[in-house]
Amino acid sequence: MLFRQLFDPETSTYTYLIADRETGDAALVDPVLEQVDRDGQLLQELGLTLRFCLETHVHADHITGTGQLRERTGCLGLVPTGAEVACADRHLEDGEIVMLGSIALEAIATLGHTDSHLAYRVNGDRVLTGDSLLIRGCGRTDFQSGDAGLLYDAVMQRLFTLPPETWVYPGHDYRGRLVSTIGEEMHHNPRFMGHDRASFITLMANLNLPNPQKMAEAVPANQGCGKVPSA
């Protein structure tokens, strides 16, 4: 397997490139519009064929690169079931498996940050958590039909039940941390350590975060597969 984590400095977004080295079949998870040239160059240099762009959810902080990558490569754009993205090629259900050569990407429903959200488990030993579980944190739940109770349930029931040595690759990090493990987050994540469902909901209701700068632009653009609506 080829696995590369990539970073968008402006929005602190991680994109993941996953490929079967034997067949050259590749996928990007959560590509960023401004990084399409970088990602396209890397695919070309590594001799890979982009089959899929997968979204963990409809992002509010950046515009997806999926639309442009689909135009350039003919790849398919896959989004979680329930995501209002009519232009997507497929909506993935919980438990669905996307194959890249011999590599399995397993969709895990992890609602709460938004009302449609998937984590992707890659070949069993790592999980791309999008904006559900972050390193020592979690996605916010105060817009896009977010629901703190559902997020708590998803993390507890769907992620913290994975083997503790599973690598956690998040959708963002704002402090320069790249990877963690399920075991580490179970023991050291302050959003979950010592919190039951009720106190987690209270905690999340009192974060008082400003809205993402690009939100008004990003959500409709991402519902259009990354096409920026004309003014």
Add this chain to the structure above:
Amino acid sequence: MLFRQLFDPETSTYTYLIADRETGDAALVDPVLEQVDRDGQLLQELGLTLRFCLETHVHADHITGTGQLRERTGCLGLVPTGAEVACADRHLEDGEIVMLGSIALEAIATLGHTDSHLAYRVNGDRVLTGDSLLIRGCGRTDFQSGDAGLLYDAVMQRLFTLPPETWVYPGHDYRGRLVSTIGEEMHHNPRFMGHDRASFITLMANLNLPNPQKMAEAVPANQGCGKVPSA
């Protein structure tokens, strides 16, 4: 082995945490002053004992975290031979091996970005290249006694002679790329592809880069192990 790449967003600097999981012996390579709390917390959460802070070179763009980490943990600060860092605990020579439990860090002289610079090969399968070889680039050679010819020789003779599957972990990246391989850089690095020593020297002489913003402050601070000179 435990291996973690960490990022300082302000200066796009990568710091590396390497540890023997069995013994808990840990080292940080190129820690950043502003990230000392983050790194200290991670060491503590992972149950590691910091034995060494290693510098690849005297940095001009950020202040090292070594001094503060040494005060907090009693670790040793190791710098390349020739670096004017009188407060360092040890100056490492080309070929020296630092052991962390059963993990070997091998110093590889890679001059040119500065007149004292080491890459560190970790357990044979990855190399921390500092500011010598970067992903699709290389360190600048226009200050701190930099020498483009020496950098060319170091990359060609000391790095591009490593097995092509060796992971390349650089000291910086400004486009969100985290890792590469020796083989990838041999084939796709535009600073070296198609350039002989003479044309590389010409190329490096014409980059016309602005000086790092923190240079006047960072170099003397790093010669003092990260102690910021009082005004």
